[in-house]
Amino acid sequence: QVQLVESGGGLVQAGGSLRLSCAASGRTFSTYNMGWFRQDPGKEREFVAAISRSGEQTVYAASVKGRFTISRDNAKNTMYLQMNSLKAEDTNVYYCAARFTWSNVAASTKSDDYAYWGQGTEVTVSS
Numbered sequence: 408q409v410q411l412v413e414s415g416g417g418l419v420q421a422g423g424s425l426r427l428s429c430a431a432s433g434r435t436f437s438t439y440n441m442g443w444f445r446q447d448p449g450k451e452r453e454f455v456a457a458i459s460r461s462g463e464q465t466v467y468a469a470s471v472k473g474r475f476t477i478s479r480d481n482a483k484n485t486m487y488l489q490m491n492s493l494k495a496e497d498t499n500v501y502y503c504a505a506r507f508t509w510s511n512v513a514a515s516t517k518s519d520d521y522a523y524w525g526q527g528t529e530v531t532v533s534s
Contacts, residue, residue, distance in 0.1 A: 409433040409505050409523050416501060416528030419493055423532070427488040429503030429525060436484040437461070440506045440514040442521055443477060443488045445499035445530075455501070456488060457514035464513050471497075495534040500527040 415427040429441070442457035456467045456477040465477050476489040486503060504521035506514075515521070 409436070409439060409507075411503050411505060411523055411525035413501065413503050413525040413528040416530045418531045418533065421493060421495055421532055421534045423493050424489070424491045425493065425530060427490065427501055427503075427528060427530075429486040429488075431484045431486070431505065434507070436479075437481040438507055439523075440508050440512070441477075441479060441486045442504045442506070442514060442516075442518075443486075443501060444504060444518055445497075445501045446527075447499055452502070452518045453499075454516045454518065457516060458486065459511060459514045460508055461511050463511070466514060466516060468516075490530070493530075493532045495532050498530060498532045500529050502527045 410432045412430045443455040444452045446452040458477045474492045479486040503525045505523040506521045
């Protein structure tokens with residue numbers, strides 16, 4: 408198993424930037440594909456970005472492509488989400504997720520494919 412802890416959320420003005428971190432502990436971090444999702448209370452979880460276990464493959468939601476960058480440092484057991492040009496509609500609770508993989512397969516955009524989740528970090532963008 409792997410335990411995930413997000414950090415880096417907060418309040419920022421529209422047009423500003425934040426960097427979220429997801430620290431992992433437990434099994435070998437480099438065997439997990441990782442993803443970022445966001446969810447408003449009462450709404451479905453929305454895919455944001457994902458990265459393969461090697462970091463070579465990334466995928467983004469259309470709404471964040473060009474503004475957000477996902478990355479990982481397997482030596483530090485940490486994944487990141489650099490969020491630039493933030494908009495009011497990016498306001499949400501952001502969750503990191505992990506999916507164990509036996510090989511270097513593409514990271515999934517589907518929340519059901521991820522077995523492990525963090526507790527979430529809140530991002531508020533004021534307009």
